[in-house]
Amino acid sequence: MASAPVVIPASGQHTATVIFLHGLGDTGHGWSPVFQDMIREPHIKYICPHAQTRAVTLNMGMKMPAWFDIFGLTIQSKEDDKGIEESAVKIREMMDAEIKNGIPSDRIMIGGFSMGGALALYSAFTYDKPLAGIIALSSFLVQRNKLPGNHTANKEVPVFQAHGDADPLCDLTFGQATAQLIKVFNPNLEFKIYNGMGHSACDQEFKDVRAFIAKRLPPK
Template sequence: MSSALPYIETNPVSEIKATVIWLHGLGDSGHGFAPIVPELKLPDTLGVRFVFPHAPERPVSINGGMRMRAWYDIKSMDFDKRADLTGVRESAEQVEQLIEAEISNGVAPEKIILAGFSQGGVIALHLGPRFSKSLGGIMGLSTYMCQPELLADEAHPANQQTPVFMAHGEMDDVVPIAMGKAAHDTLTANQYNVSWQSYRMQHNVNMDEINAISQWLQARLG
């Protein structure tokens, strides 16, 4: 896949010591999650840089072919056919370029967190286990997994022990919680270090989840 993804960034007041690359959901943009940074209340001493990339614009089948920012096409809402594997792989390659750019700029791979919400979480759960350098953590929020049966054959051992944070809304009517739990169960069956949290919410985030993310990030990057 060609050119690197455009993004917005939030840099620490001090030296950059770690990076969180956070992928948005369908139809959103990097601006969607940028306001979460101050809500996380991370200590300045961690030196965390946030990168919020914008997905490419593409026609989305379930929305009548309307063009919008999407990490991949959605041709069907069926449980096992929702994510277009070709698009997932293309977007994963582009996000991998962002990770490599952070490494080239001096951030150690184990100080990089790959995070995503909904469609963005699909990319995080696809790329993270396949990435060839050990990351600091992988985060999938209100999300699911593209063709989980491929994981065992395609995973790279570098991230077999990388902590994976998963969280989901119990009343999510966009990505049913069963889809998130199935992804969690696939990771568990493949011996990943994955945690699971559910919250009384829909397809969104809430303060309890934000506080849990903050604690997790501090544990990973401290």
């Protein structure tokens, strides 16, 4: 990971943490205002890490912030196994650090947008401690043949997944296929589709994310 993440501290007693991963070409600064201004809860600390800069094959090798390389936009496309796992290790280390600071694993939630959501899903499903939930916005599933594998701690963790029906980059069919694949081993998935939303977010989605966080991470 690049520089230190953006951290929005709890304004009250810190009893829960949300880690949210940005999409391709973005940084943690892109999503931090959402948690600062729209989804903030006084007992929750929000962490928005930055991906390292790397060459992205899909974008003609241009260097940009990315959690892993992307080779294509089909379900059958080759995946950057090494890059995905390297980033997942760093995210798991971040969750471990929160636990060492006194936050129980089941008071930690991880989420992300687009490729950040893909990494959030993979990092959570392969984590060895139970989490509060996963948020995957306009996202997709990576390393699907490895899931759930021998990992059981988050096999049935609650998942909030959302997608726009006008997404030109990560088509709605990716989101639908992701939901179907996850439901094979995890029935606790809520999937919402937003009419007219592209590869972005909307006010109703923010409200739904906030409701999911509030339900899974109530004040304590």
